[in-house]
Amino acid sequence: MAFNPILNTDSYKLSHWKQYPPGTDGMYSYVAARGGTASHVLFFGLQALLKQYFSQPLCAADIDEAEALVALHGVPFNRAGFERILSLHGGYWPVRIRAVAEGELVPTGIPMITIESTDPELFWVVSFLETALLRSWYPISVATRSFRAKEIIRRYLAQTADSLEGLPFKLHDFGARGVSSYESAQIGGMAHLVNFMGTDTLAAVAAARRYYHEPCAGYSIPAAEHSTITAWGRPHEGDAFANMLSQFAKPGAILAVVSDSYDVFHAVSELWGERLRQQVIDSGATVVIRPDSGEPVQVVAEVIDRLAASFGTTVNSKGYRVLNHVRVIQGDGVNLASIEAILSRLAKLGYSADNVAFGMGAELLQKLDRDTHKMALKCSAIRIAGEWRDVFKDPVTDPGKRSLGGRVVAARNSRSSWGLNTLERVSDADLQMRVVWENGKLLLDEDFATIRARAAAHLEH
Template sequence: MQNESSGPDDIASILSNPILNTDSYKASHYLQYPPEASAMFSYIESRGGRYDRTLFFGLQMLIKEYLCRPITPAMIEQAKAFFTAHGEPFNEAGWRYIVEHHGGYLPVRIRAVPEGSVVPTHNVLVTVECDDPQVFWLASYLETMLLRVWYPITVATQSWHLRETIRGYLLKSSDDLAQLPFKLHDFGARGVSSAESAAIGGAAHLVSFMGSDTVLGVVAANHYYNETMAAFSVPAAEHSTITSWGRERETDAFRNMIARFGKPGAIVSVVSDSYDLFAALNAWGTELKQAVLDSGGTLVIRPDSGDPQTIVLQTLRALEASFGSVVNGKGRRVLNNVRVIQGDGVNPDSIEATLATMDQAGFATDNIVFGMGGALLQQINRDTQRFAMKCSAIRLGDEWHDVLKDPVTDAGKRSMKGRLTLLKNHHTGEYRTTTLPVAVEGDWEEALVTVFDSGKLLVDMSLAEIRSRAHAHEG
């Protein structure tokens, strides 16, 4: 018997059809523009939000996944059947024109700031232009798909700012800045809405960090950004691997973790709050202490419940009493043989508060790693950075005209007008949005690069290059 999902209209083929990767009302828009329209220009910006700068990342993933494969007659038939039944008109002639005159590749030009760039909000980040009079409307039709770049940008932006926070405390309290890329571990895979979200958001986090348990995010970073291995993890216990031993044998479960994974130079993470965190800490510091020391590895304790500020400090003090500490060059104490990973209640505010509490108590930031889940990959949305894609210019006949919206009810939604580009001062690093044509003078240079044109990806960056650009200011 033939599998019903293997035909031309199975759900996988529908979801991968670019004509359907849009909003329903977009199907009718080709009938709504001025009849003399011959080209269109749109742009993407962050109109402000939680952070005053965004780290640009993720467009390369979207382009590789959705725009580098041609439209086919089968896709057109599939979309025609859907929109007809759905109650929308369908521009069959336009899509067939793309197949017949462009080999199925969309005749649009996408320009963008290089990925890894940190750009102040209220600046153009991406422009989309279509100057083929027969299908000029593509510059707007692609909005739904392209604007989803808000998600990797917002994840990458949050992680970049959290790296800045953690880096500040390392500079203040630590002798070892090399540990910074491993200070915020991605725990977010189970807290997102889909496998694709885990892949895209997980990859975005890796611009600033190299620790992750989100397998699909690491796979995506490797695949779309030409990396051999974008992030790393360590053997770690979960509650089931501890509680399956029973409460009376919890110490045996701990001992098994050290026996299995505690090797010289290795790191092993053990959740220790299954029953009584403080009893567990006592066991680690007494009957299990020698096994930890003999292993030659580093034990990382995960106190997985309670107020982070309070519990982390109590855990550090208990471990210091058992394992001791040394005072580093910044006058802060660093635990011997043991560390803490906080994975519960972790968000930007609790990270800052926990690090501040540790510093006030004299503990170096070396002592802690954070594992961040839902707050990293899911507790954000398009309005976190107020992302929008708008048409800013249209060509009527042979002449370009500015286009903008300027609602009296919300000045914050005022859009930019004209064919836009972004300039960067290579001396000061300042960015400035302006209109084309532009005469670049002095220390200014055009920051936007053509990354896609008519089906061809023109820039294929590595994650290493993106990381270098994102953190160039760190010296």
């Protein structure tokens, strides 16, 4: 589908160039989380957004197409303005964008992105680009949810496991089919991979390669789905399991087999635990059993109990039991609360968090929106006749929507705590934002490994 940069906005933006005070020649806005479900958000995704949507210049055909559509649509069209962008700026938006480093954990209320105009006659493009730039809420929200899951899992591994070695593969992205588009799978799936390395969202692996120079950001394993088991018929469920072993169970390999097609407890105790037990052991592989229905906390605990009875356990240095030869992955009904509840139950039963991994689908990539963290882009300063003026909103009906005034930036104080400052006052040492984009040029191009390391460092404090 052809992409017209002029149409990547809200309709009412097309009339805003006529609405600002006479003499306006500059505009400055910021993006921040105003609150929501977490005190901090993990910043990610701006680089991909800039490469995909800001790097394509508008052309004469875009102007003609937009003008024809807008004439029918009922709003004004600033042809002279867009022609100036084309003739004077090569079709690129005349803006400067600063941002905190991707992978940073930023408190709510602190700007993560700022955007300001660089052409006095085209100041209005700052507001015009709000629609596109604010879509950064999506990767930020997914990265934050994934990070919070990692915090929970890490805490239980620290309590019940010998090491944190398995942490990167403890939450697997099952969300590709549960999102609205291929693009959402790319963006949201990448955001998850900032924190983990397990995914079945192939689009995300390709996107991290494309936008962040990562050869392969995530990994998967051979795994069964219900159709590959039920196709054998109920009397032959054990044969379907045996086929999985013969096809994929090699020394050192890992494979996952969905086992609730009929009766998960029969499958675990009778098929895996008796009929196929020796074959599993002799294969040298780790077989991951996937229950996919029922109440997650109860089902996972019972499945692990039954596997322990059949395959035995080893007690680790923390005094918790670890299954021999087999593991469990829970991919149904998984959210932050159920992850916590499952791991808490297992710990109380004396099982290590090493025994279980999780798959999260729509809960990870789709069941969130801009209000999850109350993300907003707000104008905070206007320049009129060369003089900057603070602007802000302060609605009496909702103090939580009060916005910041001035050319605000994210900064650190003498105690290295996050805080606010302005461009006029902040020192270079305290400023926590870098110019990443200016007049069509990407000025900072980070790799995925750097962003991952930055995010992981926040778990160590």
